Amino acid sequence: MSSIVSLADRINALEESATLGMTKKARELAAQGHKVISLSVGEPDFKTPKHICDAAKKAIDDGFHGYSPVAGYPDLRKAIADKLKRDNNIEWNPENIVVSTGAKHSLANVISTLVNPGEEVIIFAPYWVSYSEMVKLAEGTSVIIDGAFDNNFKVTPEQFEAAITPKTKLVMFASPNNPTGSVYTEAELRAIGAIVAKHPNIFVMADEIYEYINFTDAGHFSIGSIPEIKDQVITVNGVAKGHAMTGWRIGFIAAAKWIADGVEKLQGQVTSGTNSIAQKAATVAFNGTLEEAYKMKEAYLRRRDLVVGLLREIEGFKVNMPDGAFYAFPDVSYYFGKSDGTTTIKDSDDFSMWILADAFVATVAGTSFGAPNCVRISTAAADEQLIEACERIKTSVAKLK
Numbered sequence: 061m062s063s064i065v066s067l068a069d070r071i072n073a074l075e076e077s078a079t080l081g082m083t084k085k086a087r088e089l090a091a092q093g094h095k096v097i098s099l100s101v102g103e104p105d106f107k108t109p110k111h112i113c114d115a116a117k118k119a120i121d122d123g124f125h126g127y128s129p130v131a132g133y134p135d136l137r138k139a140i141a142d143k144l145k146r147d148n149n150i151e152w153n154p155e156n157i158v159v160s161t162g163a164k165h166s167l168a169n170v171i172s173t174l175v176n177p178g179e180e181v182i183i184f185a186p187y188w189v190s191y192s193e194m195v196k197l198a199e200g201t202s203v204i205i206d207g208a209f210d211n212n213f214k215v216t217p218e219q220f221e222a223a224i225t226p227k228t229k230l231v232m233f234a235s236p237n238n239p240t241g242s243v244y245t246e247a248e249l250r251a252i253g254a255i256v257a258k259h260p261n262i263f264v265m266a267d268e269i270y271e272y273i274n275f276t277d278a279g280h281f282s283i284g285s286i287p288e289i290k291d292q293v294i295t296v297n298g299v300a301k302g303h304a305m306t307g308w309r310i311g312f313i314a315a316a317k318w319i320a321d322g323v324e325k326l327q328g329q330v331t332s333g334t335n336s337i338a339q340k341a342a343t344v345a346f347n348g349t350l351e352e353a354y355k356m357k358e359a360y361l362r363r364r365d366l367v368v369g370l371l372r373e374i375e376g377f378k379v380n381m382p383d384g385a386f387y388a389f390p391d392v393s394y395y396f397g398k399s400d401g402t403t404t405i406k407d408s409d410d411f412s413m414w415i416l417a418d419a420f421v422a423t424v425a426g427t428s429f430g431a432p433n434c435v436r437i438s439t440a441a442a443d444e445q446l447i448e449a450c451e452r453i454k455t456s457v458a459k460l461k
């Protein structure tokens with residue numbers, strides 16, 4: 061019996077994470093001696109601020125070596141409740157908060173906790189690769205709605221309302237968005253909230269992991285702060301992006317108590333409380349200064365301007381202006397059907413692979429983000445690398461006729 065036949069159907073049905081797949085190929089080329097510029101992974105290129113690292117060292121010295129409570133240490137849940145009030149105008153008590161092993165884990169927990177087989181989850185596209193796979197694992201049905209390029213890839217309230225059916229259980233989106241960098245305005249979120257208010261059985265999962273990397277003057281608005289739908293919104297956030305703590309693996313949900321209790325019940329059987337040392341570090345991140353986070357944001361903003369400017373000079377690229385996060389997401393469909401004489405580019409998967417092979421620049425095809433005309437380019441890299449990558453891409457695509 062082959063191993064594929066032996067695996068559970070739910071695992072056979074899963075796609076491999078496209079971002080991780082691309083990173084693997086780029087590493088292979090680098091190991092062969094090629095000078096690969098890797099712009100495929102969604103990770104800050106900064107180190108975790110020192111005051112947060114110091115808190116982790118202290119936690120080790122202070123003996124936080126044992127199991128922690130399933131939903132997280134009380135002081136961390138209190139710090140998160142304070143942060144939500146301070147930054148997001150959301151009032152929840154520590155008992156409404158569950159800390160997990162990264163925002164990814166939090167998202168998966170909520171989907172498994174709320175979605176029954178056959179129930180529909182509306183996903184605003186382009187969307188982060190894992191959303192639809194998590195829904196698949198829960199045996200739910202993803203209903204993908206496309207945000208138009210001309211609306212900066214954002215879904216309109218009308219589109220959202222038209223997608224609601226009696227089977228809709230959840231709607232999920234990230235703002236700022238990965239991969240487009242789009243930010244939903246307060247007015248847009250209030251309009252979406254007004255529709256949600258008409259459907260008490262529908263829940264909203266607001267993924268705010270890029271909250272601090274927002275370049276708009278108005279800043280971040282949390283849909284969970286709208287009182288009429290407070291009990292229907294699950295706010296998901298963490299420390300990975302804003303505090304440059306991807307490897308520490310701390311994420312959280314803030315939600316109505318019955319949802320938080322459900323997530324805690326699931327987590328209690330599957331993973332238990334997350335890493336004790338990382339929790340102590342995250343407590344300091346949530347309670348402490350945001351000075352370093354703002355400095356990182358300024359660097360991402362400068363790089364966004366740099367990269368968008370350079371990409372817009374490339375023939376045929378259509379490039380939106382990201383209002384947050386650290387990605388550029390050019391539409392490269394102009395090159396579909398073109399060839400370098402050997403390889404014909406059919407879609408963004410081909411484009412991304414060809415650019416890796418020809419320019420040694422690792423990107424991620426938009427296919428797995430629900431945007432098959434685009435490729436994602438991370439701007440979380442040094443300026444020189446970004447400049448060189450854009451030059452290499454420009455030189456390579458000039459070969460496509």
Ligand SMILES: Cc1ncc(COP(=O)(O)O)c(C=O)c1O
Binds near residue numbers: 102162188298
């Ligand atoms: C939109 C979005 N949500 C959630 C996550 C996961 O965050 P974490 O590293 O905290 O699991 C990511 C990471 O890439 C992301 O891009």
